[in-house]
Amino acid sequence: MKWKAIIFLGLLSSLSLAGLTQAGWAQAGEIAYTVRPTELKAKPFSDAVILARLEQRTKVEVIGRRSSWRQVQVDGKTGWIKMLSLTFNHSDRKAGDTGLATLFNVASTGSTGSSVTTGVRGLSEKDLKHTKPNPKALEVMDAYGVNKSEAQQFSKVGELSSQSMKYIAEPASGGKK
Amino acid sequence: MKTKLLLLAAMFISTACANMDMDKVLATAGKVAKGPAPVSEAQEIAMGRGIASNLLGAAPLLDNKPVQKYVNQVGRWLTLNAERPDLPWHFSVLDDEDVNAFAAPGGYIFITKGLLARMKSEAELAGVLAHEISHVLKRHHVEAIRKSTRTSLITGLAKDSLQQSGVSPVLTNLIGVGTELYARGLDKHDEYEADRMGVVIAARAGYDPYGLPAVLQTLQGMNPTHSNLALMFKTHPSLSDRLDLLDRAMSGSLDRFETQPDLAHRFTTVIGQ
Numbered sequence: 001m002k003w004k005a006i007i008f009l010g011l012l013s014s015l016s017l018a019g020l021t022q023a024g025w026a027q028a029g030e031i032a033y034t035v036r037p038t039e040l041k042a043k044p045f046s047d048a049v050i051l052a053r054l055e056q057r058t059k060v061e062v063i064g065r066r067s068s069w070r071q072v073q074v075d076g077k078t079g080w081i082k083m084l085s086l087t088f089n090h091s092d093r094k095a096g097d098t099g100l101a102t103l104f105n106v107a108s109t110g111s112t113g114s115s116v117t118t119g120v121r122g123l124s125e126k127d128l129k130h131t132k133p134n135p136k137a138l139e140v141m142d143a144y145g146v147n148k149s150e151a152q153q154f155s156k157v158g159e160l161s162s163q164s165m166k167y168i169a170e171p172a173s174g175g176k177k
Numbered sequence: 178m179k180t181k182l183l184l185l186a187a188m189f190i191s192t193a194c195a196n197m198d199m200d201k202v203l204a205t206a207g208k209v210a211k212g213p214a215p216v217s218e219a220q221e222i223a224m225g226r227g228i229a230s231n232l233l234g235a236a237p238l239l240d241n242k243p244v245q246k247y248v249n250q251v252g253r254w255l256t257l258n259a260e261r262p263d264l265p266w267h268f269s270v271l272d273d274e275d276v277n278a279f280a281a282p283g284g285y286i287f288i289t290k291g292l293l294a295r296m297k298s299e300a301e302l303a304g305v306l307a308h309e310i311s312h313v314l315k316r317h318h319v320e321a322i323r324k325s326t327r328t329s330l331i332t333g334l335a336k337d338s339l340q341q342s343g344v345s346p347v348l349t350n351l352i353g354v355g356t357e358l359y360a361r362g363l364d365k366h367d368e369y370e371a372d373r374m375g376v377v378i379a380a381r382a383g384y385d386p387y388g389l390p391a392v393l394q395t396l397q398g399m400n401p402t403h404s405n406l407a408l409m410f411k412t413h414p415s416l417s418d419r420l421d422l423l424d425r426a427m428s429g430s431l432d433r434f435e436t437q438p439d440l441a442h443r444f445t446t447v448i449g450q
Contacts, residue, residue, distance in 0.1 A: 030398065031398075032394075032398075065387070065391060067385050067386075067387050067434075067435045067436070067437075067439075068387050068427070068431070068435060083387060083390065083391070083394070084390060084420060084423065084424035084427070084428075085424075086394070087394075087397065087417065087420070088394045088395070088397040088398035089397050089398075089416070089417055090398075090400075090401075122235065122236060122273055122275065123235055123236050123271070123273050123275045123277060123289065123359075123408060124275075124407070124408060125360040125408060125411070127235045127236075128231075128232075128235055128356060128357065128359050128360045129356075129357055129360060131231045131232070131234040131235040131356065132231070132234045133227065133230035133231055133233075133234055134230055134231075134233040134234040135230055137230075137233035137234075137237065137238050138226065138229060138230045138233060140238055141229070141233065141238060141267055141269050141285075142267065144242070144245040144246060144249055144267070144268075144269065145249060145253075145265075145266075145267050146246065146249040146250050146252075146253040147253070148253070148257060148262070150250065150253070151250055151253035151254040151256075151257055152254070152257065154250040154251075154253075154254055155254045155257075155382070155383065158299070158383075158438070158440050158443060159383075159438065160254065160382060160383030160384065160437075160438070160440075161383045162257075162258055162381060162382065162383060163380060163381050163382075163383060163434065163437075164381065165377050165380055165381055165431075165434075166377075167373065167374055167377050168373045168376075168377060168426045168427070168430055170369070170370070170373070171422060171425040171426055
């Protein structure tokens with residue numbers, strides 16, 4: 001399963017967005033940590049059977065996502081955890097994990113092992129301060145535009161249907177953590 | 178406290194009434210607290226086009242028509258499920274390794290190739306585009322430009338005739354301010370608001386609403402010292418704070434959209450071709 005995913009990602013990175021450094025893939029979506037005591041469920045439903053009760057900061061291996069649930073492997077068990085009960089932040093690791101040492105080394109030497117963009121143009125702070133208008137590219141951008149009926153047709157093909165929902169109010173400060 | 182504010186507002190309005198005709202007062206009553214020279218929609222669009230042109234001066238468009246069309250289709254569909262559907266919405270992929278996305282006033286949205294390449298589904302793309310769309314809907318950049326500019330410049334813009342051929346010096350100046358804003362970023366509360374609105378717009382458009390937090394978790398898993406993350410990290414609140422707030426906002430309120438599709442297959446078919 002994991003190998004398939006890696007092969008798939010490898011393929012994806014070598015395809016049309018060619019030339020991309022895929023440094024993000026190797027680390028992303030793999031190891032995560034629970035941010036609170038969390039139940040490991042047999043299925044991605046809140047009323048599913050509980051397979052295990054995980055402590056805060058339990059290390060898990062993430063293998064998939066279905067809406068608000070992440071499928072994970074932990075202690076030889078495969079199950080589902082609410083995705084926002086997980087963090088992928090490496091600094092949230094338990095002390096003693098070797099990965100943390102690696103991270104600190106990177107921070108102190110400044111070397112990430114990945115290529116650094118050194119192009120003449122780009123989206124760095126400095127580039128943005130010295131940029132000049134590009135009206136030709138603006139015309140190309142205009143030509144890529146999509147009108148309302150094209151967008152509606154696109155949604156039909158994808159079987160997307162409009163739903164109604166109000167915006168969510170700003171959560172009160174404090175509250176649960 | 179609230180009463181005092183109301184009183185103050187009432188006083189302001191009544192003072193204003195003495196100097197202006199009633200129609201004008203009514204038209205601007207909602208914006209009184211923010212200053213006397215609102216930026217019209219036409220001016221907002223002109224400003225956004227100029228800022229978009231500047232962004233395209235910093236990074237080229239990705240030379241891939243199917244990908245550009247696809248991103249426009251996803252984005253335009255999202256805008257049909259939100260306010261301001263008649264703005265001149267455009268969605269563009271910038272050929273740049275940096276991991277970032279930008280919104281310019283008037284409906285000009287940009288996403289970098291570096292960010293697109295780290296996404297896994299159409300719902301993830303929709304979540305990020307809906308976040309940027311929300312900045313435009315709430316005129317976050319326009320307000321930030323107004324706040325960081327001398328009042329005289331905004332007043333000058335109000336006097337500016339948009340019928341003039343070419344871009345006026347006043348507008349050019351504001352476009353410069355707007356472009357530099359990308360190096361500083363918006364107020365963090367604008368970012369949190371765009372996150373909360375973005376997940377709702379994605380849900381309204383029929384997508385799995387957890388695409389945006391999924392992308393934020395992907396970025397969270399990247400090495401934080403990665404040079405391609407530098408500007409995005411500098412100009413946005415921390416991913417942990419954003420995810421924590423999304424967790425509180427989304428908890429319970431989006432359960433009925435759990436079964437909506439993420440269209441991962443359509444996404445990989447277009448992006449991976």
